[in-house]
Amino acid sequence: MKILVIGGVAAGTKAAAKLKRQDRSLDVTLIAKDPDISYAGCGLPYYVGGLIPTREDLIVNTPQKFAGLTGVNVLTGREATHLDSKAKTVTVRDLSSGKEEIFSYDACIIATGASPILPPIPGAQLDGVFKVRTPDDAIALREHAKANGCRRAVVVGGGFIGLEMAENLKAQCLTVTVVDLADQILPNVFDPEMAEYVRRHLEKNGIRILTGTPLEAILGQGRVDAVKTGQGTLSADLVVLSIGIRPNTAFLNDSGLEMFKGTIVVDEHLRTNLPDVYAAGDCAMVNNRITGKPQWSAMGSSANYEGRTLAQILTGESKRYPGVLGTGVVKLPGLNAGRTGLSEAAARSAGYDVETVLAVTDDKAHYYPGSSIFITKLIADRASRKLLGIQVLGGGAVDKMVDIAVTGISMGAVLEDFENLDYAYAPPFSTAIHPFVQAVYILQNKLSGAFETFTPAQYAAGEAAGYTILDAARVPSIPGADYILPTTVNGPLEGHPKDEPLLLVCNRGKQAYFLQNRLKYYGYTNTRVLEGGLVFNEVKSCGCGPSVTPAQIAEVKALGFLFDKRTRDRFNGRIITRNGKITAEEHKAIAEAAERFGSGEVTMTTRLTMEIQGVPYNNIQPMRDFLAEHGLSTGGTGSKVRPVVACKGTTCQYGLIDTFQLSEEIHERFFVGYNNVKLPHKFKIAVGGCPNNCVKPDLNDLGIVGQRVPQVQLDQCKGCKVCQVEQACPIKAARMENGKIVIPEDSCNHCGRCVEKCPFHVVDQSTYGYRVYIGGRWGKKVAQGRPLDPVFTSREEVLAIVEKAILLFREQGITGERFADTVARLGFENVQKQLLSDELLSRKEENLTAQVHLVGGATC
Numbered sequence: 038m039k040i041l042v043i044g045g046v047a048a049g050t051k052a053a054a055k056l057k058r059q060d061r062s063l064d065v066t067l068i069a070k071d072p073d074i075s076y077a078g079c080g081l082p083y084y085v086g087g088l089i090p091t092r093e094d095l096i097v098n099t100p101q102k103f104a105g106l107t108g109v110n111v112l113t114g115r116e117a118t119h120l121d122s123k124a125k126t127v128t129v130r131d132l133s134s135g136k137e138e139i140f141s142y143d144a145c146i147i148a149t150g151a152s153p154i155l156p157p158i159p160g161a162q163l164d165g166v167f168k169v170r171t172p173d174d175a176i177a178l179r180e181h182a183k184a185n186g187c188r189r190a191v192v193v194g195g196g197f198i199g200l201e202m203a204e205n206l207k208a209q210c211l212t213v214t215v216v217d218l219a220d221q222i223l224p225n226v227f228d229p230e231m232a233e234y235v236r237r238h239l240e241k242n243g244i245r246i247l248t249g250t251p252l253e254a255i256l257g258q259g260r261v262d263a264v265k266t267g268q269g270t271l272s273a274d275l276v277v278l279s280i281g282i283r284p285n286t287a288f289l290n291d292s293g294l295e296m297f298k299g300t301i302v303v304d305e306h307l308r309t310n311l312p313d314v315y316a317a318g319d320c321a322m323v324n325n326r327i328t329g330k331p332q333w334s335a336m337g338s339s340a341n342y343e344g345r346t347l348a349q350i351l352t353g354e355s356k357r358y359p360g361v362l363g364t365g366v367v368k369l370p371g372l373n374a375g376r377t378g379l380s381e382a383a384a385r386s387a388g389y390d391v392e393t394v395l396a397v398t399d400d401k402a403h404y405y406p407g408s409s410i411f412i413t414k415l416i417a418d419r420a421s422r423k424l425l426g427i428q429v430l431g432g433g434a435v436d437k438m439v440d441i442a443v444t445g446i447s448m449g450a451v452l453e454d455f456e457n458l459d460y461a462y463a464p465p466f467s468t469a470i471h472p473f474v475q476a477v478y479i480l481q482n483k484l485s486g487a488f489e490t491f492t493p494a495q496y497a498a499g500e501a502a503g504y505t506i507l508d509a510a511r512v513p514s515i516p517g518a519d520y521i522l523p524t525t526v527n528g529p530l531e532g533h534p535k536d537e538p539l540l541l542v543c544n545r546g547k548q549a550y551f552l553q554n555r556l557k558y559y560g561y562t563n564t565r566v567l568e569g570g571l572v573f574n575e576v577k578s579c580g581c582g583p584s585v586t587p588a589q590i591a592e593v594k595a596l597g598f599l600f601d602k603r604t605r606d607r608f609n610g611r612i613i614t615r616n617g618k619i620t621a622e623e624h625k626a627i628a629e630a631a632e633r634f635g636s637g638e639v640t641m642t643t644r645l646t647m648e649i650q651g652v653p654y655n656n657i658q659p660m661r662d663f664l665a666e667h668g669l670s671t672g673g674t675g676s677k678v679r680p681v682v683a684c685k686g687t688t689c690q691y692g693l694i695d696t697f698q699l700s701e702e703i704h705e706r707f708f709v710g711y712n713n714v715k716l717p718h719k720f721k722i723a724v725g726g727c728p729n730n731c732v733k734p735d736l737n738d739l740g741i742v743g744q745r746v747p748q749v750q751l752d753q754c755k756g757c758k759v760c761q762v763e764q765a766c767p768i769k770a771a772r773m774e775n776g777k778i779v780i781p782e783d784s785c786n787h788c789g790r791c792v793e794k795c796p797f798h799v800v801d802q803s804t805y806g807y808r809v810y811i812g813g814r815w816g817k818k819v820a821q822g823r824p825l826d827p828v829f830t831s832r833e834e835v836l837a838i839v840e841k842a843i844l845l846f847r848e849q850g851i852t853g854e855r856f857a858d859t860v861a862r863l864g865f866e867n868v869q870k871q872l873l874s875d876e877l878l879s880r881k882e883e884n885l886t887a888q889v890h891l892v893g894g895a896t897c
Contacts, residue, residue: 050103068115100113148317199217215247519532553565593654598652691790723741743805844881
């Protein structure tokens with residue numbers, strides 16, 4: 038039997054190889070237009086991105102290797118030009134010589150695949166414009182990008198290949214924009230709300246997405262430099278066209294073969310309407326497994342299955358190809374996306390009574406390193422409860438979720454069939470209840486009425502208008518919404534009638550479901566949970582605003598309680614600590630206060646102040662009273678001296694001063710002692726134990742840095758060829774000049790690392806001290822503090838400078854300006870002169886009693 042296979046890559050080579058394995062006596066000839074008959078077409082984007090290093094890695098089989106391995110007669114550089122089914126011949130042109138050959142067959146397999154669509158627009162042939170279908174395409178693209186230093190790429194087409202190309206071009210440090218004519222990326226693959234989530238994710242990861250945007254022209258003189266679109270002109274020095282593919286079937290137009298939009302129509306045995314002519318792969322139109330209707334699925338996986346099955350059919354086995362489900366998976370930056378079966382729209386179009394659910398679950402044990410989430414959308418038929426489709430997004434193995442659905446759908450499974458399947462579990466791989474089964478449970482609850490929801494699509498369409506949002510997340514997360522922790526609900530909600538439309542929202546949907554369950558028990562009749570919660574949806578404020586007044590917010594702010602704008606009445610209360618140092622008993626008291634009066638969470642601010650989260654307005658004074666019983670207070674806000682921040686000083690290997698003792702003295706004398714003194718703005722003090730500046734003292738209003746000033750005994754210097762002092766200096770200030778060690782005063786930072794490093798005791802002596810910086814600032818307008826000239830050698834001198842700086846700021850600062858602005862306005866030399874004299878102290882009482890800065894400039 039003589040079998041002619043037209044085309045290679047996936048379906049053609051798979052069919053040819055299997056035919057010879059089934060029956061070695063068969064005469065199998067494979068003709069291919071390209072020199073590469075078997076390559077990893079799906080790996081091309083990853084070659085562009087550099088994950089696949091060489092061309093050879095993409096080649097599955099060379100013609101010679103394939104022929105030797107299988108016994109197939111392989112002829113490359115041949116293009117089929119005509120099929121005569123009556124004569125059972127195919128006319129083939131030799132591309133190198135132009136001569137025509139006639140091949141006869143007993144059975145003919147058409148596996149010619151598909152080619153990229155090149156739009157008929159100006160500039161499509163410019164240098165720097167690429168399609169990606171063959172290894173040579175990918176090689177040319179990667180070489181062009183490297184040789185020309187390309188930095189801006191436009192990918193036209195937001196399907197699987199286009200997005201894979203976008204990811205891999207970004208991996209090569211190009212700025213990437215994806216343009217698609219459709220109103221969403223991944224059109225006809227993912228439902229709109231799922232595609233919208235992917236779009237937001239890609240844009241957060243630096244890939245710009247423009248949908249609903251036609252490509253009008255590619256601009257440039259010889260080489261591309263821009264792309265003209267319906268939304269304007271985009272700069273580009275590289276363009277990838279990935280707008281779709283077209284079956285390579287033009288040579289069959291006069292053959293009598295039945296085709297639909299260029300695809301070859303086949304039956305379940307992959308037979309065409311012509312006798313002994315078969316088709317497989319990207320050029321063939323197969324059927325959908327669920328609906329039985331024709332479906333084109335140009336995937337390497339289905340092409341391989343079709344080729345293998347066809348070989349079995351031709352060698353007498355009782356086989357059929359049952360069709361496709363449209364299964365696909367794609368890797369994106371930090372997100373994987375997979376799907377199979379019918380989309381929601383396709384299921385409705387096919388006549389199903391559709392129910393869907395969107396579930397957010399852990400993809401493995403949440404405590405296991407590298408755990409992520411699955412965002413799973415299930416589509417099912419209400420009446421039969423059959424699973425119809427799945428779409429999954431997540432950071433991990435979304436393919437396993439999709440593959441479970443493929444198996445279930447193919448077996449005609451209903452939701453109940455998945456309930457107790459014995460899926461593999463261990464913390465590195467899954468959750469105890471498999472995430473697929475969790476999603477099924479949630480859909481079952483929805484079908485039973487136990488779980489009443491708005492889907493993300495319904496929410497985006499405005500169906501939740503008129504519903505009052507209740508924030509059921511673990512911590513307050515929605516500005517302007519009432520925060521209701523489900524565990525606190527033991528009866529009707531104050532201020533919310535039982536018939537009020539309530540939209541319950543949490544991070545994923547689980548907490549909100551728990552709240553709905555409780556509210557139903559207490560008689561609430563109109564509650565809905567937002568599926569996917571805050572993880573999936575962009576939830577906006579319900580517009581009801583805070584339940585506390587601006588005056589109340591201002592009043593408790595002065596006590597150290599900052600309003601959490603995500604909530605209606607919750608505050609974060611700052612507990613004052615002495616440079617972050619508190620006793621074990623104080624720790625216990627703070628933890629108990631957080632549990633009793635707040636959300637149970639305690640955070641540390643950047644200035645080592647502890648902050649109890651989520652304190653309701655009515656709990657503020659009871660919490661302050663409780664803390665006061667344990668010797669603790671709140672505060673640390675407003676236009677006054679703020680709590681001091683310091684590094685750990687001599688408990689660090691580089692520390693030169695006891696920062697704990699100094700900062701506690703500053704705390705007592707100036708934070709506590711000057712607590713009622715109003716200033717033009719906040720006044721921040723930081724103490725650093727050495728010039729490493731770990732707590733950035735020079736970026737505070739006043740910063741103190743520990744010093745160790747080396748004293749050089751030059752008469753003992755031996756002029757060593759390798760000087761240990763010079764070697765020890767981390768900033769290379771110490772150096773040998775004319776055979777002697779020199780440590781210039783203006784470049785030495787007084788870190789003390791050089792002291793006692795010389796074996797001849799040249800630098801054994803040093804002086805410990807303090808350097809004071811003034812006028813630093815961090816935030817919207819950064820200002821570098823400048824040191825006063827002297828290195829102070831006593832703590833009392835430093836404390837006096839701190840006090841004089843505070844007094845100067847109060848006396849000469851303008852309300853609303855920072856100390857850095859005051860120093861700049863008065864001039865550093867002027868300020869330094871005042872700080873080094875005692876005139877400010879002589880006016881201290883008059884200064885402190887003056888009625889100034891009644892409304893300071895601090896807003897946080």
